[in-house]
Amino acid sequence: MESKAPIVKVNNKEPRSKFSKILYSQTIAPYVFVLPFIITFAVFFVYPVFSAFSMSFQEIVPGESKFVGLDNYQEIWNPMFKKAVMNSAIYTVLTLALLIPIPLVLAVLLNSKVMILKDMFRATLFIPALTSVVVAGTIFRMAFGELEGSLMNSIVTSLGFEKQKWLGDQWLGMMTLLILACWRWIGVNLLYFLAGLQNIPKELYESASIDGATTWKQFTNITMPMLKPITIYVFTISIYGGLAMFTESFVLWSGNRSPKDIGLTIVGYLYRTGWEQFNLGLGAAVGVALLGITLIVTIIQLTFFGMFRKES
Incomplete structure (x- = not known):
């Protein structure tokens, strides 16, 4: 008979180093996983904000900087800055009036049982968001050109109206920006609302x-309350997008010099002072002012929606 070799149990566990114990600790591990985000956030957001805040109190010229106190903030309070703030405010308010209800209604229609070709309509409405802002702005600039042969002038003249200077008038220029914003972002907001609608239990509607x-009561008493978190999120990002709008205006008017500054925004004024005039201190002051305006508006709307108070 063959003799059986004795079974020897081998312990593969090696003693862990102090670093390994810390890394595998249930207390430390979560912080290790979020560390890349914290570092990225600190380097690309926190540091630039504090740097811009520091620069806003300085006069910066090539190779030299000088502390000037509040002079930059006093200098930006001029008619041009007020014009930029007014344009940004009007654009933001009008985009909120369009980019909240329209995508919500379209999302409800796409989520209904009677709607056909849902995937086709969803893809069609989302495709503009994949288009470059530069490409979209160039196409809209040609479509809303002043020549009689441009697309929009061809349409209005065929209807018996006179051709328009779409990008030379205050309100027609703003309307062009709004049409561009709706064309690009309705599909994105629609997907947000559609995702929220699909998470609402169908049993609520059946009950x-x-x-x-009625359908209207179901919409007001079930759909709208259940979509409140999504609505607040879309509202918040739309406020930020409206106040931070720059590229669309820049491309639409082929630069940062629109007629009578009808397309000038806060970011456009920051670009003008910081880069075109190379006054980095003044541009930083404009950026800090924009950050303050955005924070104030966001806090007000979140307070209004009740996000800062506990619901009973």
Whole structure:
């Protein structure tokens, strides 16, 4: 008979180093995983904000900087800055009035059972968001040109109206910006609302139907309350997008010099002072002012929606 070799148990566990114990600690591990985000956030957001805040109190010229206190903030309070703030405010308010209700209604229609070709409509509405802002702005600049042969002038003249200087008038220029914003972002906001609608339990609608609730009552009493978090999120990013708008205006008017500054925004004024005039201190002051305006508006709207108070 063959003799069986004795079974020897081998312990493969090696003693861990102090670093390994810290790394595998359940207390330390979560912080290790979020560390890349913290570093990225600190380097690309926190540091630039504090740097811009420091620069806003300085006069910076090539190779030299000088502390000037609040002079930059006093200098930006001029008619041109007020014009930029007014343009940005009007654009933001009008985009909120369009980019919240329209995508919401379209999302409800796409989520309904009677809607056909849902995937085709969803893809069609989302495709503009994949288009470069530069390409979209160039196409809209040609479509809304002053020549009689441009697309929009061809349409209005065929209807019996006179040709328009779309990009030379205050309100027609703003309307062009709004059409461009709606064309690009309706599909994105629609997907947000559609995702929220698909997470609402269908049993709620079935129970409401059994109780005799109309479609409108189901929308106001079930859909809207359940979509509140999504609506607040879309509202917040739309405020930021409106106040930070620059590229669309820059491309639409082929630069940062629109007629009578009808397309000048806060970011456009920052670009003009910081890069065109190479006054980095003044540009930093404009950036800090924009940050303050955005924070104030966002806090007000979040307070209004009740995000800062506990619901009973």
